[in-house]
Amino acid sequence: MNIGEVAERAGLPPKTIRYYEDIGLIRPLRSDNGYRAFQKNDLHKLAFLGRARALGFSIEDCRTLLALYDDSTRESAQVKQIAEEHLHQIDEKIAQLKSMRNTLAHLVEACHGDHRPDCPILKDLSNANVD
Amino acid sequence: MNIGEVAERAGLPPKTIRYYEDIGLIRPLRSDNGYRAFQKNDLHKLAFLGRARALGFSIEDCRTLLALYDDSTRESAQVKQIAEEHLHQIDEKIAQLKSMRNTLAHLVEACHGDHRPDCPILKDLSNANVD
DNA sequence: CTTGACCTTCCACCTGCTGGAAGCACCATT
DNA sequence: AATGGTGCTTCCAGCAGGTGGAAGGTCAAG
Numbered sequence: 533m534n535i536g537e538v539a540e541r542a543g544l545p546p547k548t549i550r551y552y553e554d555i556g557l558i559r560p561l562r563s564d565n566g567y568r569a570f571q572k573n574d575l576h577k578l579a580f581l582g583r584a585r586a587l588g589f590s591i592e593d594c595r596t597l598l599a600l601y602d603d604s605t606r607e608s609a610q611v612k613q614i615a616e617e618h619l620h621q622i623d624e625k626i627a628q629l630k631s632m633r634n635t636l637a638h639l640v641e642a643c644h645g646d647h648r649p650d651c652p653i654l655k656d657l658s659n660a661n662v663d
Numbered sequence: 664m665n666i667g668e669v670a671e672r673a674g675l676p677p678k679t680i681r682y683y684e685d686i687g688l689i690r691p692l693r694s695d696n697g698y699r700a701f702q703k704n705d706l707h708k709l710a711f712l713g714r715a716r717a718l719g720f721s722i723e724d725c726r727t728l729l730a731l732y733d734d735s736t737r738e739s740a741q742v743k744q745i746a747e748e749h750l751h752q753i754d755e756k757i758a759q760l761k762s763m764r765n766t767l768a769h770l771v772e773a774c775h776g777d778h779r780p781d782c783p784i785l786k787d788l789s790n791a792n793v794d
Numbered sequence: 795c796t797t798g799a800c801c802t803t804c805c806a807c808c809t810g811c812t813g814g815a816a817g818c819a820c821c822a823t824t
Numbered sequence: 825a826a827t828g829g830t831g832c833t834t835c836c837a838g839c840a841g842g843t844g845g846a847a848g849g850t851c852a853a854g
Contacts, residue, residue, distance in 0.1 A: 534800075534801070535800090535801070536799095536800065536801080541793050542793060545842090545843080546800095546801090547842070547843060547844085548841085548842065548843085550802095550803095551841075551842060551843090555841090565801080565802095565849085565850060565851085566801080566802060566803095566849080566850085567800090567801055567802080567850085568801085568802090575793055576789060576793065579789070579793040580788050580789050583787075583788045583789075584788050585841090586763075587763050587766060587767055587788075588760070588763050588767075590840080590841095591840075591841070597785070597788065600782075600785065601785050601788070601789060603780075604780055605780060606780045606782070606785075607777065607778045607779065607780065608774055608775055608776055608777060608778075608779055608780060608781060608782035608784075609776040609777055609778065611774065611776075611782045611784050611785055612771060612774045612775075612776035612782070612784065613776070615767060615770060615771045615774070615784050616771055618767065619764065619767050619768060619771055622760055622763055622764045622767065623764065625760055626757060626760045626761065626764065629719075629753055629756055629757045629760070630757065632717075632718050632719050632753055633750065633753045633754065633757065635718060636718055636719075636746060636749065636750050636753065637750060639746060640743060640746045640747055640750055643739050643742065643743045643746070644739055644743075645739055645740040645742075645743035645744070646738065646739060646740055647738045647739075647740065648738065648739055649734075649735055649736060649737050649738065649739065650739060651731075651737070651739035651742045651743070653739075653742050653743065653746050654728070654731065654732050654737075654742055656714070657711050657714045657715050657718075657728065657732070658707060658710070658711050658714075658732060662672050662673060662706055662707065662710040663703075665831075665832075666831085666832070667830095667831065667832085676811090676812080677831095677832090678811070678812060678813080679810085679811065679812085681833090681834095682810075682811060682812090686810095696818085696819060696820085696832085696833095697818080697819085697832080697833060698819080698831090698832060698833080699832085699833090716810090721809085721810095722809075722810070
């Protein structure tokens with residue numbers, strides 16, 4: 533398989549696939565013409581990467597997960613730990629965004645949003661304790 | 664005021680302040696010795712930027728907000744629109760993270776996390792429709 | 795035999811900073 | 825006046841995780 537077909541099937545842009553090779557996540561063979569010659573295994577790994585990235589795992593997490601995926605003697609505890617840590621990070625991120633959202637929603641509500649210059653949003657933003 | 668004091672009072676690292684000058688968000692005067700000479704107004708703008716960034720506004724949004732902040736003839740509707748769009752983006756981000764969280768939480772729950780290699784997390788990640 | 799789609803590499807750019815090196819400026823001691 | 829320590833300056837590089845584009849080789853169809 534050439535990169536175009538693999539990209540199509542894995543649902544990743546060719547550029548991203550080349551990048552993943554660059555950083556050593558995959559190591560596709562090469563044909564005589566210099567084209568990357570992807571095997572089924574590469575395709576599976578790329579799809580795996582696509583799913584893991586869609587779940588927000590970092591590239592380094594993906595690297596580890598892929599190594600575990602390849603290792604038939606792995607312990608599921610290792611995988612679970614990575615996933616749990618990531619879950620925790622997602623929770624933190626959600627909490628942070630919710631807090632932003634709250635503040636911002638109040639400000640938006642308080643702003644009439646008309647032709648007048650008076651604006652509680654700007655007022656709040658400039659009201660930092662700085663003097 | 665020198666950059667150190669301003670950094671302290673605005674709650675931003677000196678590096679960040681130099682960067683903000685670099686990209687044209689602020690234009691502090693210079694003393695004869697070449698040091699940046701911050702006025703009260705610069706300090707207020709930096710604090711404003713700090714608050715806006717903490718609410719997740721992009722640098723480009725901040726640029727626009729700062730221009731509106733400076734413009735006494737602004738219409739609050741302009742500010743409100745930016746804030747509403749940003750709010751919307753936050754909501755989307757939260758929804759996306761919640762969806763990730765859901766999927767991941769199910770997977771983590773399903774994984775025994777012991778010394779055996781059998782792992783529903785890896786299984787799910789590799790189960791993309793690819794053939 | 796040419797056209798167009800596909801592939802290759804390489805380099806730059808994106809966001810929003812952050813770290814570090816090399817070199818002045820300033821202030822307080824000695 | 826010299827010295828030492830801190831603070832300031834600029835510039836260059838790098839982080840994540842790609843994306844865009846240029847310059848050029850390859851392949852299959854007409």
